[in-house]
Amino acid sequence: MISYILKRLLQMIPTLIGVSIIVFILIHSVPGDPARMVAGPEANEQDIERVRDRLGLNDPLHIQYGNYVIGLLKGDLGTSMRSDRPVLEEILTRFPTTIILTTMAIIIMVIIGLLAGIFSATKPNSLLDNTTMMFSLFGISMPVFWLGLMLILAFSYYIPILPSGGNSGFKHFILPAFAVGLSSSAILARLTRSSLLEVIHQDYVRTARAKGVKERSVIFVHALKNALIPIITIIGLEFGSLLGGAVLTETVFSMNGIGRFIIQSIQFRDYPAIQGSILFIATIFVIVNLIVDLCYSLVDPRVKYD
Amino acid sequence: MKRNLLFVLFCIVLILSACGSENGSSSKGNDIVVAFGSEPITLDPQDANDAVSNQANVLLYDKLVTFDKENNVVPELATKWEAAEDATGITFTLREDVTFQDGTPFNAEAVKINFERILDEENKLSRHSLYADFIESVIVDSEYQVTFKFKEAFGPALSSFAHGAGGIISPKAIKDNADIGKQPVGSGPYKLKKWTPGTELVLEVNPEYWGGKKKLDTITFKPVPENSSRTIMLENGEVDVIAPIATQDIERLKENKNVTVNTTPIYRTIYITINQSNPIFENVKVRQALNYAVDKNTLVDKILLGQGKVAEAAIGSSVAGYSSVGTYEYNPEKAKELLAEAGIEEGTTIKLWTPDGRYLMDSKIAEFIQANLQEVGFNVEFQKWEWSAYSNMLDDPDSDYDLIVNSWGTSTGDADWGLRPLFTTDGSNNYSNYSNSEVDKLITEGLSNPNIEERTKIYNKAMNIIKDEAPWIFLAEYQTATGVRNDLQGVYTWGNEYVILRDAERK
Numbered sequence: 001m002i003s004y005i006l007k008r009l010l011q012m013i014p015t016l017i018g019v020s021i022i023v024f025i026l027i028h029s030v031p032g033d034p035a036r037m038v039a040g041p042e043a044n045e046q047d048i049e050r051v052r053d054r055l056g057l058n059d060p061l062h063i064q065y066g067n068y069v070i071g072l073l074k075g076d077l078g079t080s081m082r083s084d085r086p087v088l089e090e091i092l093t094r095f096p097t098t099i100i101l102t103t104m105a106i107i108i109m110v111i112i113g114l115l116a117g118i119f120s121a122t123k124p125n126s127l128l129d130n131t132t133m134m135f136s137l138f139g140i141s142m143p144v145f146w147l148g149l150m151l152i153l154a155f156s157y158y159i160p161i162l163p164s165g166g167n168s169g170f171k172h173f174i175l176p177a178f179a180v181g182l183s184s185s186a187i188l189a190r191l192t193r194s195s196l197l198e199v200i201h202q203d204y205v206r207t208a209r210a211k212g213v214k215e216r217s218v219i220f221v222h223a224l225k226n227a228l229i230p231i232i233t234i235i236g237l238e239f240g241s242l243l244g245g246a247v248l249t250e251t252v253f254s255m256n257g258i259g260r261f262i263i264q265s266i267q268f269r270d271y272p273a274i275q276g277s278i279l280f281i282a283t284i285f286v287i288v289n290l291i292v293d294l295c296y297s298l299v300d301p302r303v304k305y306d
Numbered sequence: 307m308k309r310n311l312l313f314v315l316f317c318i319v320l321i322l323s324a325c326g327s328e329n330g331s332s333s334k335g336n337d338i339v340v341a342f343g344s345e346p347i348t349l350d351p352q353d354a355n356d357a358v359s360n361q362a363n364v365l366l367y368d369k370l371v372t373f374d375k376e377n378n379v380v381p382e383l384a385t386k387w388e389a390a391e392d393a394t395g396i397t398f399t400l401r402e403d404v405t406f407q408d409g410t411p412f413n414a415e416a417v418k419i420n421f422e423r424i425l426d427e428e429n430k431l432s433r434h435s436l437y438a439d440f441i442e443s444v445i446v447d448s449e450y451q452v453t454f455k456f457k458e459a460f461g462p463a464l465s466s467f468a469h470g471a472g473g474i475i476s477p478k479a480i481k482d483n484a485d486i487g488k489q490p491v492g493s494g495p496y497k498l499k500k501w502t503p504g505t506e507l508v509l510e511v512n513p514e515y516w517g518g519k520k521k522l523d524t525i526t527f528k529p530v531p532e533n534s535s536r537t538i539m540l541e542n543g544e545v546d547v548i549a550p551i552a553t554q555d556i557e558r559l560k561e562n563k564n565v566t567v568n569t570t571p572i573y574r575t576i577y578i579t580i581n582q583s584n585p586i587f588e589n590v591k592v593r594q595a596l597n598y599a600v601d602k603n604t605l606v607d608k609i610l611l612g613q614g615k616v617a618e619a620a621i622g623s624s625v626a627g628y629s630s631v632g633t634y635e636y637n638p639e640k641a642k643e644l645l646a647e648a649g650i651e652e653g654t655t656i657k658l659w660t661p662d663g664r665y666l667m668d669s670k671i672a673e674f675i676q677a678n679l680q681e682v683g684f685n686v687e688f689q690k691w692e693w694s695a696y697s698n699m700l701d702d703p704d705s706d707y708d709l710i711v712n713s714w715g716t717s718t719g720d721a722d723w724g725l726r727p728l729f730t731t732d733g734s735n736n737y738s739n740y741s742n743s744e745v746d747k748l749i750t751e752g753l754s755n756p757n758i759e760e761r762t763k764i765y766n767k768a769m770n771i772i773k774d775e776a777p778w779i780f781l782a783e784y785q786t787a788t789g790v791r792n793d794l795q796g797v798y799t800w801g802n803e804y805v806i807l808r809d810a811e812r813k
Binding site: 084 | 341434488529530538541695699
């Protein structure tokens with residue numbers, strides 16, 4: 001197990017080098033000039049040239065990449081061209097917002113999605129099942145920013161009990177977490193239902209029922225455990241992608257998270273900030289994937305990592 | 307095992323929730339919250355070129371002279387000034403009762419240190435050319451008198467000193483090589499309390515302010531990029547001031563009895579640059595035809611929803627040195643005639659490019675114009691651009707554009723800055739590649755004259771020639787709308803689009 005984890009962590013290194021090269025090439029091939037953005041629309045050529053020099057953009061590309069990698073090896077993600085702050089500091093200021101939002105959204109998604117899926121699966125084709133599946137279809141089709149705006153209208157405009165934006169306290173996270181959590185729970189509900197339906201007709205479930213195990217225990221202990229593998233996969237994926245920033249949700253709710261930071265950096269062509277945050281997210285994503293893989297062995301003893 | 311895992315997860319969530327605990331940014335009492343579309347980039351006035359940074363800097367710093375509500379230049383750190391008769395210099399007499407927020411006294415030496423900082427090219431400050439273009443040297447005449455010598459005669463100097471970049475920084479902070487952009491030290495009525503990047507910038511009142519302590523305790527700047535979120539936050543009282551308001555939200559906000567919508571004309575105009583290096587547009591008749599083809603009144607009424615007016619000159623009507631030179635009437639028949647005279651065949655393809663979301667209604671305006679131009683027989687290829695790529699395209703000599711949507715804010719508020727970069731032969735933002743020696747001469751003449759009435763006449767001549775030669779499709783001058791909660795007063799907007807909070811107070 002330990003050696004497996006170490007091996008996976010070592011595999012991260014080539015992945016991250018690959019990501020850094022691809023991002024570097026991509027952002028430099030997109031038209032746009034950070035010096036122009038820093039200097040402002042009224043600047044003349046000399047102004048832009050001065051800024052370009054200050055930002056180190058006059059060096060040849062391979063030197064710029066070399067400097068970047070040397071910085072990385074020292075644990076330095078560079079300095080934002082827009083704000084002149086260390087990129088790592090910019091990311092760490094925003095990361096708590098993103099991780100709280102993600103965690104809350106995942107909790108909401110798991111509670112609602114899993115329960116809805118289980119109830120649907122236990123009474124397939126009943127009224128409850130059909131209603132749940134209808135709502136979940138609605139949930140999948142609904143753009144998350146629209147749901148966000150509707151939640152704002154409902155709970156901070158017509159019934160003003162929750163703030164519509166910001167990230168300065170627990171209250172601020174409730175609406176965005178529901179916006180993200182509800183949309184994701186729709187997918188989870190459908191997946192749980194189909195995965196559980198597959199298991200529920202297997203022999204061992206019938207055996208469990210035959211020997212008189214209570215129905216609740218049959219579903220939650222015997223059947224669900226075997227249906228969990230795809231469910232964990234989707235939760236892990238969702239967790240990883242939300243940590244990469246729920247861009248639209250963060251924008252609608254004016255939250256200062258990683259997603260909005262990346263968009264802002266891209267619009268400004270803030271090269272170090274884009275590179276740094278993409279690399280940061282890639283790292284998180286790889287780690288989350290590792291954790292998901294480890295979870296498989298927790299729920300299914302047949303999965304072994306040696 | 308599983309139970310332990312759950313417990314650890316629970317603990318993590320708990321700790322993380324604690325990180326984001328409530329902090330005192332409520333909009334009650336003498337604390338106000340303002341929401342703009344972005345956050346300040348730098349609090350170094352000599353390096354700032356975005357409106358939000360400048361709006362914070364106006365609170366943190368004082369300048370030698372400033373603007374009043376009507377955009378007239380009025381004294382601030384200088385009590386009076388005297389311009390040299392030939393406009394080659396200016397002498398300021400300074401206030402004697404001013405200290406910076408770090409206790410350093412303000413005097414002529416402080417002014418000299420500040421301007422020498424921005425004039426030194428090695429410092430690579432982004433506002434360098436605003437002053438380096440005309441200031442030759444700064445001379446300390448006495449403790450409280452300072453003289454600027456200009457390279458050549460420069461009439462609009464006073465507006466340049468009133469520009470945000472003229473904010474005076476504590477000379478001690480400059481000597482200590484402090485990071486002014488993040489640790490500002492000015493002499494203004496508010497000082498920096500806390501800045502959480504991306505979340506909020508909190509300024510608190512400076513109790514020692516030479517002009518008397520201001521009424522508000524704190525002013526918090528919050529970045530809220532989404533237009534409709536900003537509007538809702540103002541409606542339910544989460545914030546006290548918002549700017550800008552999306553055009554389509556203005557009417558709804560006006561009906562809200564807790565909110566006042568202030569509409570202010572600004573210096574900024576929107577227009578279409580016609581690339582004269584393209585052979586199709588060499589003939590002046592074609593350029594005039596483009597102007598006759600566009601229905602400016604409908605554009606202002608239906609697309610800007612009244613948030614502007616039809617442009618009657620190349621600069622906005624509140625810019626110093628403005629005079630109306632009239633508009634091209636909407637006359638598609640005349641446009642067709644002119645095109646026929648110029649030998650332009652029906653169905654000629656031209657490109658119309660626009661940024662999307664950079665200027666108020668920019669791409670909507672462009673779509674409207676596309677329809678107008680197609681009516682007179684052009685085949686218009688329309689393209690929207692992301693701003694950064696668009697500004698890169700403007701700078702690229704090979705980009706071969708035809709018609710491009712552009713806007714200019716004339717940030718000094720003086721006609722010179724609204725004309726010289728855009729219409730002189732070697733102007734830095736002359737994207738239409740316009741060149742007329744008479745116009746060059748008039749703009750230089752206006753620059754070297756210190757008398758605003760005489761300059762207005764000179765610029766009137768220049769703008770008449772520019773109108774007739776039509777290097778642009780002249781469209782509209784903008785207004786800006788600011789939303790303010792009714793229990794707040796003293797908020798106004800300058801022509802350069804800065805929302806001014808210096809005199810804001812609760813009713």
